[in-house]
Structures are given as C-alpha cells and as structure tokens.
Amino acid sequence: MTELLSKITQLDSADIAKPIGFHADGQHVGLKHKSKDLGWIFSDVPAAVAGVFTTNQVQAAPIKLDKETIKDGLLQAIIVNSGNANAVTGKIGHQHAKTMQQTAADSLNIDPNLVAVASTGIIGQVLPIDKVVNGIHQLHIAGDSKAFAHAIMTTDTVEKSITVQSQIDGHTVTMSGVAKGSGMLHPNMATMLGFITTDVSISPILLQKALSEDVETSFNQITIDGDTSTNDTVLVMANGQAGHDEIITASSTYDHFKTMLHTVTTALSIGIASDGEGATKLLAVTVKNSESSLDARMVAKKVVGSSLVKTAMFGKDPNWGRIIAAIGASDVAVDPDIIDISLNTIPVMTDGAPTDFNQEAMTEALEQKKIAIDIDLHNGSASGQAWGSDLTYDYVKINALYST
Amino acid sequence: MTELLSKITQLDSADIAKPIGFHADGQHVGLKHKSKDLGWIFSDVPAAVAGVFTTNQVQAAPIKLDKETIKDGLLQAIIVNSGNANAVTGKIGHQHAKTMQQTAADSLNIDPNLVAVASTGIIGQVLPIDKVVNGIHQLHIAGDSKAFAHAIMTTDTVEKSITVQSQIDGHTVTMSGVAKGSGMLHPNMATMLGFITTDVSISPILLQKALSEDVETSFNQITIDGDTSTNDTVLVMANGQAGHDEIITASSTYDHFKTMLHTVTTALSIGIASDGEGATKLLAVTVKNSESSLDARMVAKKVVGSSLVKTAMFGKDPNWGRIIAAIGASDVAVDPDIIDISLNTIPVMTDGAPTDFNQEAMTEALEQKKIAIDIDLHNGSASGQAWGSDLTYDYVKINALYST
Numbered sequence: 001m002t003e004l005l006s007k008i009t010q011l012d013s014a015d016i017a018k019p020i021g022f023h024a025d026g027q028h029v030g031l032k033h034k035s036k037d038l039g040w041i042f043s044d045v046p047a048a049v050a051g052v053f054t055t056n057q058v059q060a061a062p063i064k065l066d067k068e069t070i071k072d073g074l075l076q077a078i079i080v081n082s083g084n085a086n087a088v089t090g091k092i093g094h095q096h097a098k099t100m101q102q103t104a105a106d107s108l109n110i111d112p113n114l115v116a117v118a119s120t121g122i123i124g125q126v127l128p129i130d131k132v133v134n135g136i137h138q139l140h141i142a143g144d145s146k147a148f149a150h151a152i153m154t155t156d157t158v159e160k161s162i163t164v165q166s167q168i169d170g171h172t173v174t175m176s177g178v179a180k181g182s183g184m185l186h187p188n189m190a191t192m193l194g195f196i197t198t199d200v201s202i203s204p205i206l207l208q209k210a211l212s213e214d215v216e217t218s219f220n221q222i223t224i225d226g227d228t229s230t231n232d233t234v235l236v237m238a239n240g241q242a243g244h245d246e247i248i249t250a251s252s253t254y255d256h257f258k259t260m261l262h263t264v265t266t267a268l269s270i271g272i273a274s275d276g277e278g279a280t281k282l283l284a285v286t287v288k289n290s291e292s293s294l295d296a297r298m299v300a301k302k303v304v305g306s307s308l309v310k311t312a313m314f315g316k317d318p319n320w321g322r323i324i325a326a327i328g329a330s331d332v333a334v335d336p337d338i339i340d341i342s343l344n345t346i347p348v349m350t351d352g353a354p355t356d357f358n359q360e361a362m363t364e365a366l367e368q369k370k371i372a373i374d375i376d377l378h379n380g381s382a383s384g385q386a387w388g389s390d391l392t393y394d395y396v397k398i399n400a401l402y403s404t
Numbered sequence: 405m406t407e408l409l410s411k412i413t414q415l416d417s418a419d420i421a422k423p424i425g426f427h428a429d430g431q432h433v434g435l436k437h438k439s440k441d442l443g444w445i446f447s448d449v450p451a452a453v454a455g456v457f458t459t460n461q462v463q464a465a466p467i468k469l470d471k472e473t474i475k476d477g478l479l480q481a482i483i484v485n486s487g488n489a490n491a492v493t494g495k496i497g498h499q500h501a502k503t504m505q506q507t508a509a510d511s512l513n514i515d516p517n518l519v520a521v522a523s524t525g526i527i528g529q530v531l532p533i534d535k536v537v538n539g540i541h542q543l544h545i546a547g548d549s550k551a552f553a554h555a556i557m558t559t560d561t562v563e564k565s566i567t568v569q570s571q572i573d574g575h576t577v578t579m580s581g582v583a584k585g586s587g588m589l590h591p592n593m594a595t596m597l598g599f600i601t602t603d604v605s606i607s608p609i610l611l612q613k614a615l616s617e618d619v620e621t622s623f624n625q626i627t628i629d630g631d632t633s634t635n636d637t638v639l640v641m642a643n644g645q646a647g648h649d650e651i652i653t654a655s656s657t658y659d660h661f662k663t664m665l666h667t668v669t670t671a672l673s674i675g676i677a678s679d680g681e682g683a684t685k686l687l688a689v690t691v692k693n694s695e696s697s698l699d700a701r702m703v704a705k706k707v708v709g710s711s712l713v714k715t716a717m718f719g720k721d722p723n724w725g726r727i728i729a730a731i732g733a734s735d736v737a738v739d740p741d742i743i744d745i746s747l748n749t750i751p752v753m754t755d756g757a758p759t760d761f762n763q764e765a766m767t768e769a770l771e772q773k774k775i776a777i778d779i780d781l782h783n784g785s786a787s788g789q790a791w792g793s794d795l796t797y798d799y800v801k802i803n804a805l806y807s808t
Contacts, residue, residue, distance in 0.1 A: 311800055325462055
C-alpha cells in the first residue's frame, strides 16, 4: 500500500523525454519568423495512447487524422508544427496532414499509423508543406528534447512543462507534460495543445478512461476568452518501459496513476491560465459545498469566464457584485442569500450580504499575481475549480492589432 | 386591410411622453456626481402593462417588487434611478424599493400597486434612500419628458430613444421607447433597462404575449460582454388613449401592433449595441438558411459574443477564421463545409473554403462604423440576427480602471 501510493515528486527540471525510452527535438524551419516551429516526440517502442480533442464542429485536418490514427490504441511519435493551424484549408489540408504523418514516419522508420500530427497557428491559410517536409528532415531522434516545448509555442510567453516521478511496485515511474495555450503568432484562436509522456505500463482502454475523466477537472476548466479552438488536442503516450506490471484494471495502482496524471494536467492547466494572452494575473476560482462537483465546476467556470470579473481583477477592484452576478447567471441553481465569497482569503460577501473589509488589506491582496476567488454555495458537499486570467489592454492589443 | 397594416413612421424627434396621456420627467438628485439620475413616466389612466426581467438568479430588489406589482396587468407609473442598482442589498434593499414605490405613488396620488420601480448602478451598496425620496418630490408630472432618457443613463454615451406612429382603425397610434445599456457609472454590470409607452389599446395578456415573443428576437439578441445583469428590465405600458377598439385577439391588428413593437425594440437594441462600453463599431450578425430561427439566433449570438471576433473587428482584421470557429463552437449542428461568410458584403468564405478578396476594398469596408457579418448555413430557410460591439482598450479601461 505504501509502495503503491508512494509520494509524487516534481523534478526541478522538466523534460518531455525524461520517461524511459522517450526522445524529442525542436527546430526552426521557417513557419514562424524566427523561433522554433517544428518538433516531435518519439518513443523507442509503440506506446499506449489516449487522446481528447476539441469539441468544435470545425475541426482542423490534423484532428480528423489523429482520431483515426489513435483508434487502435498505439502511438510511437507525435509531429507538431506551430505558425499555421492547417484548419479550414479544404482537401489540400488533409493531404498536408497525411504528408506530415508519412514524412515523419519515414524519417523515424515506423508505420505512419503510429504517428500523430498536431498544428497550431493561423486558420484558413494553406500549410507551407515544403517547409514542413524539409523541416522534418532536420529533426533528430536524439535531439534537444527541451526544444520541443518551445517549438509548439505561439503567443505563449513562457514554456509550460513539468516532470514528476513516483513508484509503482518498486519501480520508479516518470511522467512529463508539455502544453501551449493562450493564442497564436498571428493571433487567431487560443489553441491548447498538451502532450504527456510516461513510462508507466497501462492498457490503452484504461489510459483513455483516465484521460477522459481527468480533462473534465483540468484542461476543460481553463478559460481564457471563452472561444473554442479548431485544433485543441491532448495526447498521452504510455510506453511501459518503467518495468512494472501493466495496469489493466481499476486498482489502487490505477488510482495512483490518475493522481500522477492529475498532478501533471493541473500544473499545465494553471500554467496555461497564468500565461493567458495579455494576462497579468492568474484567477483561481474554487467553489465548495455544491450539490455536485459538476455544478461546482460550472459555477467556477462561469465566474472565471466573466469579462466583468476579469477586468475588475485587472483593475485590482474588489468588485464582488460582478462575482455574485456571474454565479447567478450560471446554469446551476443557487440560493444567492446564503453564498459566501472571499478574495485571496478576505471575505467580501457572507450569507448573501456585503461584508466590511479592510481596504488596505484588500488592495494588498489584489496586488498579488494569483487571485483566489473562493465561493461557498452552502448547498452540498462537492467542490470544483476553474482557472483563467484577467482581461487586459494587452489582450485587446494582441488580438486586435497584431493583424493578419 | 390597408388601414390595419398602415405604414409605420419614425418621428424625427423621440419623446417617451409622445403617446396620448403620457408624461415624464428627469432630475439630478445626487445619486450620481452631476448628471440626471432620477426619472419617472406617468400615464393619466392605468395602462395595460407587460414586463420581462433578467434571468439571473440574483435579482435586484426592484425586480422582485415589479414582478408582484405587474401581476394584475395594470400600471400607471414607473420610477427609475441610476447610480445605484439596489441589488444584493439584503432586506433593507427591499424596504427601499417599497419606499421608492410608495413615495412616487403618494406624489402622483395613485395606488402604489400601479407604480413600478427600476434601479441601475453599482451592486452591493445600500441605496441612499433619503436622496431618492427627496428627489421624487422634485419630479413634476408635466415635467421635461426628454430628460427621462438621460436620467436612466450610466456609462451610456448617447440617449437611446425612438417614437413611431401608425394607424389602427383610422386612429393615429403612437409608440415610444427609451433604453439604456452598456454599463454603469461605477461600472459593474451592463444593465439593460427599456421602457415603452403607447396609446394603443390592448389587453394585458396579449401585450405580455407580444413582449415575451418580441424580446427573443430583439433585446435578448444583444450581447456586450456576455454577462447577465441582476437588474435587466423591460416594461411596456399601453394606456388605450388612441381611441380604437381594444385588441383582444390575435388578429391582423395584433400583428400590426407586434410589428410596431418590433420596430421600437429593434431600434433600441441596435442603439444599445452601438453604444456598448468602449465600442467603436456596431457588429450586426445575420444568419440565414438555418434549420430554425432559434438556431439562427443562437449562431448569430455566439459569433457576436466571441471575444476574438470582437477584437478582430476593433483591429479591422478580416480574420474570418475566428468567425467560422465561433460558428462551430455554437450548440447548433452545422456543416462547416457548406457555409458562406461575408463581411460588409465582401465574401471571405464560400462553401467552407477561403475566398480571395480585394485587400483594399476589405480595409475600406472594415473602416465602417457598422460591420455586417452575414452567414449562410445552407441548411434550411430560417434566419436570425444578433447585435454587439467590438472589444476595445476602452472596454477594459471602463471596467478595470474606473474602480470603486
């Protein structure tokens, strides 16, 4: 038991290729002006794979291809470009996604059906496929694995990556994640990409179950501007190289794996929210004592997505009226007369009525880079969280004036 | 028939007291710094009344009171203040709303149950009821009726009002509307208030039916920032002084009345959207060839509410990828491969694929104060519209930095 539920440790240095048998690289190949714009992840052996994709009805070519590719539960490589989303590009876009897949497979000498493709960047412009094909030939298996996180960035200002370790059956297991969010070089959509590697051994079915459940409380609880991208993709590869017995049933080992996964996905989610386009602050909304965790998450997401709450936090304005109004506007039945709200632990509303607070302490609290908005619905025992960023001049600037 | 369906003419000068038997006034009573902040509308005789109110679960004290007040279908006066929303103010807030109602009724020498109350302004601060009571004593029955539209403004930069006339059974009938939108003096919520007066004679039941149906295609299709206020109110008073027979069945006369009402509500809706906080442009989205008009309205509202579309229009960026992505993210089933999109009549997407357009013509088109975004779903024969504004630096400024 102690071994199964061993501590999860975050390493000081994150590396997507840290789990046994993984490699990665990133290069500048000319899709963006200067920075790295093409990268891959490769596993020595085919890995169990799970994926979740955008719910937008407009889906980029790579999304459609990946859904087919991962159907059999195995994947050995992921090829990713930034600078162009290959979305709304018609039939030629699908051909380009397949060309990317085939070229990477040839370079790695593996079956194309073991290669997933992801793109992020501007919508509606044909992918410069020659640059991508030439670029793939510049990628190395034993490349600079830390360059991968940069190759997938667009308007992101910082890399989002994490590596954690734990023990399963006496074997050290490692899990790494890399994500990008927040926008595009030619700003277009707040596309979210997340790639997770691990040497844990787990069946594809359980891996998909774990990921599908997890995103409900992690990536799906981020909101930057309420828009849903055509390209959102999260892929997890588990290559089983850590050496323990394969997780094939919903056991305590499986639960431990889910906790590891959640540690990684939550860290990446918070990283994406903190680096929202133009953001100066992370907003972390926690709703407790709700009838269900789904209710709690819905209320939290409504609050963190409110433009009026987001601008108030940018302005360091403890304007809790906007928070209670956002709660009331959610699709969850609430009783406004018994709700408590606090901002960075300072109560502003108690039992549905204004609470006097010390203005100086509040001003100081709202200077913080992270604002915790805590809401007690007094309506049950479930809880949930959501993360977002403030709405700033720079958000408008990035999305209005860096015009195509 | 020609008489029943006579032309609807908009008068050059709008006046909420233009219909026979109506009066209005507005004064500065000290709730706001300088500008008018209290007003009323009064009918010589009790009028049929209809109302629609915010769907937010957090409802300001006046909303709760008005719902009771209009239950019997009759109303003779409306008293409105700006500068304070009397929302989330606990039991004292309800007392204050009743005091407002009673004081106005006493001044006008009518039953308090014939007086509706509306408030707009900051949430969570106790209404300075003494100022309101004193202020009511400064209002006159034969006052400055054009001052009413100013007395209900908050961050509105222009008055929104309209007066139309038509004929019913050989009698001239008049309808006027006044609205405010876009935000608050201490910005807090984009509260929308709308008041409509008419001397048409119509039963309260039909009046409510007409209003409830109409708002679905008018006021409910405006979105400034996606937040729903605690105070949104639309009230229509029809005092029957024009002299024609009362409209008591769904006849062609009733249809004509609905057309008049829609002319007024649409003009006010477009006025509110054009004057959205910080707006430089009106965005008018029209969706056609949809399976149902509800679908069309849902798609239109999703597009006009997208932060990315709104910032693109501010930046004069023909970034139609954001428009198709917003369409795809709506809850309406669409086929992205057959959709057409145009911006101020210039096609940007045809049959789901990019359309080449003249950059110069597009730049000129996007300089306009009104941007028509036309979307053809090729999926039916219904249509719908929605209105909003662009998302600008000034929106952020108004909502972040004019801090309480």
